[in-house]
Amino acid sequence: MKKIKTPLDGKQITKLKAGNTVLLTGIIYTARDQAHKRLVRAINQKKKLPLDLKGQVFYYCGPTITPKGEPIGSCGPTTSSRMDIFSPAILRIGLKAMIGKGRRSEEVIEACKRYEAVYFLTYAGCAALLSQYVMAKRLIAYGDLGPEAIYELKVRDFPLIVGIDSHGKDIYERRCR
Amino acid sequence: MRWMKSEQIKEIVARLCIEANIRLREDILKALNFAYNQEKNLRAKRILEAIIENAKVSREKNLAICQDTGFPTVYMDIGQKIKIEGDLKRAVNKGVELGYREGFLRNSIVSDPLKRNKPGWKPAIIHIDLVRGDKIKITVLPKGFGCENKTRLKMFNPTASQREIKDFILETVKIAGPDACPPYVVGIGIGGTADYACLLAKKALLKKIKNHPDTEGVGTKIKTTNQNSKIYKLEKELLSEINKLNIGPMGLGGRTSALAVNIETYPTHIAGLPIAVNLSCHALRMATRVL
Numbered sequence A: 001m002k003k004i005k006t007p008l009d010g011k012q013i014t015k016l017k018a019g020n021t022v023l024l025t026g027i028i029y030t031a032r033d034q035a036h037k038r039l040v041r042a043i044n045q046k047k048k049l050p051l052d053l054k055g056q057v058f059y060y061c062g063p064t065i066t067p068k069g070e071p072i073g074s075c076g077p078t079t080s081s082r083m084d085i086f087s088p089a090i091l092r093i094g095l096k097a098m099i100g101k102g103r104r105s106e107e108v109i110e111a112c113k114r115y116e117a118v119y120f121l122t123y124a125g126c127a128a129l130l131s132q133y134v135m136a137k138r139l140i141a142y143g144d145l146g147p148e149a150i151y152e153l154k155v156r157d158f159p160l161i162v163g164i165d166s167h168g169k170d171i172y173e174r175r176c177r
Numbered sequence B: 001m002r003w004m005k006s007e008q009i010k011e012i013v014a015r016l017c018i019e020a021n022i023r024l025r026e027d028i029l030k031a032l033n034f035a036y037n038q039e040k041n042l043r044a045k046r047i048l049e050a051i052i053e054n055a056k057v058s059r060e061k062n063l064a065i066c067q068d069t070g071f072p073t074v075y076m077d078i079g080q081k082i083k084i085e086g087d088l089k090r091a092v093n094k095g096v097e098l099g100y101r102e103g104f105l106r107n108s109i110v111s112d113p114l115k116r117n118k119p120g121w122k123p124a125i126i127h128i129d130l131v132r133g134d135k136i137k138i139t140v141l142p143k144g145f146g147c148e149n150k151t152r153l154k155m156f157n158p159t160a161s162q163r164e165i166k167d168f169i170l171e172t173v174k175i176a177g178p179d180a181c182p183p184y185v186v187g188i189g190i191g192g193t194a195d196y197a198c199l200l201a202k203k204a205l206l207k208k209i210k211n212h213p214d215t216e217g218v219g220t221k222i223k224t225t226n227q228n229s230k231i232y233k234l235e236k237e238l239l240s241e242i243n244k245l246n247i248g249p250m251g252l253g254g255r256t257s258a259l260a261v262n263i264e265t266y267p268t269h270i271a272g273l274p275i276a277v278n279l280s281c282h283a284l285r286m287a288t289r290v291l
């Protein structure tokens, strides 16, 4: 079991191998379909982004409504492959890790290699359990998207499995391709 | 004639939305525990443990089992002797919104599928059936879209072999692979028309699944309640074939790729054989009440 802290740098990333179990502490940002679409549009139009992505981690997640007195509601991963068409552009400008569930495209694997980035899996369909590792939640951008907005989450020992490492090794290779 | 106020139905629907999203179905929980005990792959075991733990946390803390609280789908079997006061569909939609708001459940429904505006809670998908008697049965199935996206329909030739049909179903499970939160419950609709087969496939998910410890292998030990023995045999065979695919929990391998296969059938036309497959993730949530 490896422990890592955000922001992530190349040194931490290159040590991770597909299949490793990891506990992550620090800041991660939720982003899913519509947020990705907007970010990539902004990148293409050379507009300023609502957050600096260097060394950061995206979590493909749209949490439930936060219950009163809790830091966050249920917050498990959504299907990562829907983000495949956007991820290379976002990794290119410095994002270091993605958290989600399921397989990724060849292009994403290639981009992980090229930009020294990593794709993590987390317990799929275990949203109530995962909420227990989140200390705080704060809106960062695109509030009009509701659950699809970008939120900053402060997490402690968030459980992960390395799905694709920065050497291009994929945990699903052979198994499901 | 029995009178019922739509206001009362609104309240019940609200409670059912919360109950379904927070308390995992007993039969699913049993099947998960059973799979946990059978599983030999250590990582698969650890993931199953997390899934079972998740159901416990959600129950204790009143948190949604999954952040995707689904597209609320409401099935109503209404006795012909019941007269409902007020606008029934409106009451159901209001009930859904009330329950989802009170339960802190996610607003996942965009009113314009192309413009994709800010999501809300309504409308629900509502299926109404008229039945005999003076009772009303309401079932809420909040189906997540990770697995809904993997739904497939094929219009087979009436002369298709059972092998061809099985291969289509196995292929559907393989395409979903690790992406839609396995272990799955596989709902299959056979017969009817294109649209009706899809409805049957989803309705198959409403049926209870059962542990059945006297047969072989993890999948095959979970028996469905289908009375038709030919269909039961097909369910069993499919389940054991699916559990040989080595997809496993989170798609990381293991013998637990599906918890159950449920089939619903309906008469069909001489010229065709519609087969629909609706996969459910392990978070198969549902709540029912009879009034």
Ligand code: SF4
Residues within 6 Å of the ligand: A076, A077, A078, A124, A125, A126, B066, B067, B068, B069, B070, B143, B144, B145, B146, B147, B180, B181, B281, B282, B283
């Ligand atoms: S497929 Fe099911 S368990 Fe997985 S994220 Fe969607 S609703 Fe949740």
